[in-house]
Amino acid sequence: MRLLHTSDWHLGRSFHREDLLGAQGRFVDHLVETVRSPPDGRRVDAVLISGDVYDRALPAVDAVRLCNEALERLAELTRVVLIAGNHDSVQRLGFGSSLMDAGGVHIRTDPARVGEPVVIGDTAIYGIPYLEPEIVRNTWTLDERSHSAVLSEAVRRVRADQVERPGTRSVVMAHAFVTGGTGGEPETSDSERDISVGGASSVPAGLFEGIDYVALGHLHGRQRITDRVRYSGSPLAYSFSEEHHVKGSWLVDLHDGGLDAAFVESPVPRRVARVSGRIDELLSHPRFEPYEECWLQVTLTDPRRPSAAMERLRRRFPHALVLAFEPDGGTGDGGRTWSERIRERSELDIAGDFVTEMSDAPAAGPERELLHEAFEGCRRKEALA
CATH class of the missing domain: 3.60.21.10 (Metallo-dependent phosphatases)
Structure with missing residues (x-):
């Protein structure tokens, strides 16, 4: 078989x-x-x-x-x-x-x-x-x-x-x-x-x-x-x-x-890749040539956010799709991207973080239960769609 x-x-x-x-x-x-x-x-x-x-x-x-x-x-x-x-x-x-x-x-x-x-x-x-x-x-x-x-x-x-x-x-x-x-x-x-x-x-x-x-x-x-x-x-x-x-x-x-x-x-329509560095290096260094035809996520590490960064990057990397800014030594999160910081966390925990950010206090028991019911309701509705 x-x-x-x-x-x-x-x-x-x-x-x-x-x-x-x-x-x-x-x-x-x-x-x-x-x-x-x-x-x-x-x-x-x-x-x-x-x-x-x-x-x-x-x-x-x-x-x-x-x-x-x-x-x-x-x-x-x-x-x-x-x-x-x-x-x-x-x-x-x-x-x-x-x-x-x-x-x-x-x-x-x-x-x-x-x-x-x-x-x-x-x-x-x-x-x-x-x-x-x-x-x-x-x-x-x-x-x-x-x-x-x-x-x-x-x-x-x-x-x-x-x-x-x-x-x-x-x-x-x-x-x-x-x-x-x-x-x-x-x-x-x-x-x-x-x-x-x-x-x-x-x-x-x-x-x-x-x-x-x-x-x-x-x-x-x-x-x-x-x-x-x-x-x-x-x-x-x-x-x-x-x-x-x-x-x-x-x-x-x-x-x-x-x-x-x-x-x-299976066939690869276009490679995806992630690169990081200061914008001048990204725009000039030969080691970035293999990425010129990739769908690209770019993380800039310049001390200050460069002006018109995506427009400038796309002159060399026309398929750049995502731009992040994480200055060298300045984020306090180990240099991790947003997706990396939330990867191990549930939707409920992420929503709880939003409540904390907006109210300067963590979601209390009733609030957390309400969020839980909302996620469950959405999931049941989608499953029955």
């Missing part, structure tokens, strides 16, 4: 107001060509898309059109299994899924169906969409409100179905934050939406013990949590923190001896 594992397309997303739809279209072309002509000529039995197909619950028309084109082209060549991510609307993405099953495109957005696999040859593929704890725990009458609790229940349902399929390989697709594997703790990036408000966000890799392959989505960098549990990452860079990522898909062969996995790199 050969699988092509991809995820986190985020169709319709822009990059600091740069339109990425054309680049996303070229990725679709690449994916289709990989299925049509795999590196060693062996057929791809299924393409697995592990969530966040779209960048938002109500995607733009052009993004929907590109998704439709991608699924049509892939379905002409192989089977496709797709799950909803935390950016997707389960109702919109799942529309017509029963009809699409007959055409070889299997869309799984309903938590009630996690124990109903797509069976291809001798392999049962279980699609577990993103599970919002506050919503799913009520439906499943769970005591605990956490991602670990709801995903544990989903995997329990998978295992209950497995018992009825002796001799069948098992593949699980999930959109979650999985930790604790032999590959070390997973690396996050700035472009991933925080999912911690709905309870503890991480899920232990050991939950999937005994599954032949786990195709994960949510994190945007390719990662091997264990040999059998992997993230494919996003096909394009969606933040400057991904400047060193290698983007693409996992080509996975399941066999009696275990599995073999090779990474198939």
